[in-house]
Amino acid sequence: MRQIPLLDVREGGPIAHAAARVAAALALRDACLAPMPRWGHVCLAPVDRLARAWLRKSASRYFEDLERIAEILGFHGAATLNMSYLFACTTQAFVDPFGAPTIRRSLDWPFRGLGRGVEIAWAAGPAGGFYNVTWPGAVGVLTAMAPGRFSAVINQAPMRRRVDGAAGFPYDFALNLTNALKNETGWPPDHLLRYAFETCATFEEAVTLLSREPLARPALFTLTGTRPHEIALIERTERDAEVLRGPVIVANDWQDPRSGWRGRMGPENNEARRALMRQTPAGAESFAWAIPPVLNHTTRLVVEMTSARDDGLAARGYECAPWRHLPEPATADFRLCDGAAAIAA
Template sequence: MGAGAIGSVAHQSYLSSTHRRTAPGVLPPIPVFDLRKSDPAAHAVDGKERTLALADACLGPLTPAARLAVSGADALARRWLLASGTPYADEIARIAAGTGVDGAHLLNASYEWGCTALAAPAPDGESARLLRTLDWPFHGLGQRVELWRQRGPAGEFAHLSWPGAVGLLTGMAPARFAAAINQPPLRRRAPIDAIAIDAAIATLSTWRSSGRIPALHLLRRVFETAPDFSAAREMLERTPIAAPAIFTLVGLAPGETCVIERDIEAFETRQGVASAANTWRYANFPGEWGTGRASEQAHDSDQRAEMIEGWAGRAGAPFEWVKAPILNGMTRLAVEADPAKGTLRALGYEEAPNDADSAVPATLPLDWSAAA
């Protein structure tokens, strides 16, 4: 659940159950923002209304008691982020001060719920391609997704994000690499099968640590500083992180593809065609999802991973591969990226109005090129 678990699995389920499903109207485009001379904090403050809308989508309406609880958890997250050594602590502080968002630090200490990804050669056999869906139970994220252009010491990169966030979940550095992060299974510690309790224990365990950067902050740092696939791979394999994670990475050549499964310090890398969902496919690290409604979507991880592997080197229409079970009621984003060609496609999704187990496009497709 990353370092924070913005509320528990139970809270996410509550938000989902209270959401009123409506059919999307006119589909909006995915906006592109140039942050190469700015940063995510300035963007969040400049777009304060968008930032507040995102926080509301993730945290829901806050009663006075809930606001007090979020405030306490946010203070803990702030102290932990400072101790973690993340280079983005100042950005998060500026977001909190400039927007007044309840839980700005908490939101930036957590990451996605469920995802599917593939690292494989492109259909023409001349480059590598990343396919990736992001599944989150929060409604409105598919409609609010944005593409940001940023720059670091190693060069420029583009990634899909939301106002108020400072980490990186899915991105492409043209002529360098593309990468994404997935959440692995939780380490089970509770004496009963209760995923919410295990998530809380994992969060507390992480927040007691120091000197280990959140995984999604590491991924942004990789995009800023790694000059190529090999350097990115080494950073993702060997940098200590706050909590387990799964990274999918592709470079320029068709053979530059891998999935890196990470514990806090250990790693297991599968080279060549490799897929990722929300279980350990290649490593023997501890963790499982258990049973119960909250973990139903994670239980089809192997099926999702095997299905997306069928698209290794396979041609098709944009997003033709986004079908059940890869497509599900929590799917909020799909991405196709080829860093050698400098192309990235993205499509936002929201839960289908008449089917809680599926999703429908919530944006127009974005077809972005670094050459544009």
């Protein structure tokens, strides 16, 4: 079973990561795009240009990173895959039996290859180092842990709906995307989270930053610090934020439903995943919660992490064969406490 590599990219960041892992990035691209028809591959170049044009006018500070990574990788799709948005996730933030605020997190994405291709990037910024659970060629941060500071993840937020029923879904989806591309100039959520890890020295600084900065799309940020009371969920729209304190379970909906929004995956699915997490004891064995319905055919990654310990990160990748209903582990469990040796990028 494949080992999840740990790469030291404290000098050079995602650009150094991409340069060191070009072959891995190409394999990941091919796996993600394999189900796409041939005509879809032809569309990658113009879609890349659209994604890059939008990122250039956004608040992100990482446009040049993406440009350099696309140049290094030398294939169409780098910008498109970076600007695509995660499908669904389940997150739990709680205090473990030893008093450490902890995050359990699954990431569901229909792209194949993400479970097999996951890597840990040991990155750094002015505020210190952090471990980013990521992929070669990725610019932003979806799941990361900074020892002694904070841990954080992103869940996809509910969808803004104007027309009820399944027939209205394509209309609302297209309108939301068009509005984001034409009118929104805020941060892509994963870019803002990277900026938080690079520049925020404390849990509270990160909560303030993620609550304040304008976003290009709604997002759910879950954070934990190093002390038991340092747990927060930030429910974000493009301009507004609601900060909820204390242990929380997050699917793909607001904690309290709001008019005009529909939770991703539907209320039954979201509640079923939350119910499983509620039933899992704080002291349960590692990844005991990674079972249906949290584990499903699109699950690509599960992570457990706490910033209260220097070695508080564990990860496992999943892949699902086309003929199977549930994925199977595609990687051996990664644990910092196992003394994993970093590869110099």
